[in-house]
Amino acid sequence: MGYRAFTTAEYSALRRQHNIMVLVGNGFDIQVTRRYASRFSPRYPAFYYYLLSRDFDSSNLVVQQMAAAKEDGEQNWSDVEAAIGRLITPEGGWHSADAVYEATLAIQAAFSEYLDLVAPPALLARVGEDSAKGSLAVKSMADFIGDVAKGSRTVGSFAFPEETNHYDLFNYLFVNFNYTPLLDDYVFRDAQQFRPQAHRYADRNFMFRPNPTNHPDGYGNQETGWSSYVRSEVIHPHGQQPIPRSLLFGMDAPDNLAPGRDPNRQLMKPYWAMNRIEYAHLFPDTRLFIIFGCSLGESDGWWWRRIYEALNRQTNDGTPMSELIIYWWSPVASPASREEVLGTFFASVAAALDEPKRASVEDRIQVVVYSDEIPPVFLATP
Secondary structure, three states, X not given: OOOOOOOOOOOOOOOOEEEXXXXXXXXXXXXXXXXXXXXXXXXXXXXXXXXXXXXXXXXXXXXXXXXXHHHOOOOOOOOHHHHHHHOOOHXXXXXXXXHHHHHHHHHHXXXXXXXXXXXXXXXXXXXXXXXXXXXXHHHHHHHOHHXXXXXXXXXXXXXXXXXXXXXXXXXXXXXXXXXXXXXXXXXXXXXXXXXXXXXXXXOOXXXXXXXXXXXXXXXXXXOOOEEXXXXXXXXXXXXXXXXXXXXXXXXXXXXXOOOOOOOOHHHEHHHHHOHHHHOHHHHHHOOEEEEEOOOOOHHHHHHHXXXXXXXXXXXXXXXXXXXXXXXXXXXXXXXXXXXXXXXXXXXXXXXXXXXXXXXXXXXXXXXXXXXXXXXXXXXXXX
């Protein structure tokens, strides 16, 4: 088992354990800084102009690549990781991996300093206070099915809610791709919104709602709530702000990476994070994946391919197949379609894509398109 398997030794009336992996990208940090009108944004363009304002080394290869892409009018000119990947291609000048890595280390140090401006202690305190007052962490984990009911046209195919019941354990693993602890602060189950044992004798500590919006195709109704258990954990596979040298910038790695021989391995995030050893075992045991605030870009392709493989997995032992919810921010004036979001996801897993199986995988994906004007319950900022 990739996840720890809990038993009645830990939770007295445990019926079933649901492992839920939540992958959270820069969209969450952008949402928070925009909501609190922060002076500094975690977006790469803002970081680029920060570098210019402090007279950062203009000979840095990564900065030069970003500047060249900007001059050429490329849409994602400021993407640091895309710049790193281009530098070892003919278009980027065929620079050596060692030279690019040295430039990346300088960017790492500068970005660490910048993050202290993006997520200062005062902002972290406000996020935590608002999460506690509004029970935002617990509501996110208890009521997210309502987002699917409101935002997805295919809620009738969503099997997960029907598998839930009283005495279940909802075991959340938050994979925070952001370097800041803003998400950690938000999802922390503090004493104001959560009690480890809320009742005198019963040890249940959570109420999961399988159909909070009373959707006609849902399971149960708005009154249905399961007396159950919740557990959550946050990991930072790409490093975290309080440890500057832990921040990983780089590109994806092929699934057949030879870690001792590939000349570009030091530029690959899966190499430094040891993804195969540290995280690959989690995917077969994940019942539900949730992607929030991620662009589904190439640099994190390893993660998207593992999710696709899990969705493709056919079980012979009667265990449920995995499902996926993709939360996708889109401006209200021009909302993205389900087909567009699915197209982006499948493009990101092209290396693992088996076209005949795509249709069955699509049936296990729910797409929730939201906007600032129509926010979701899950990870919403007040």
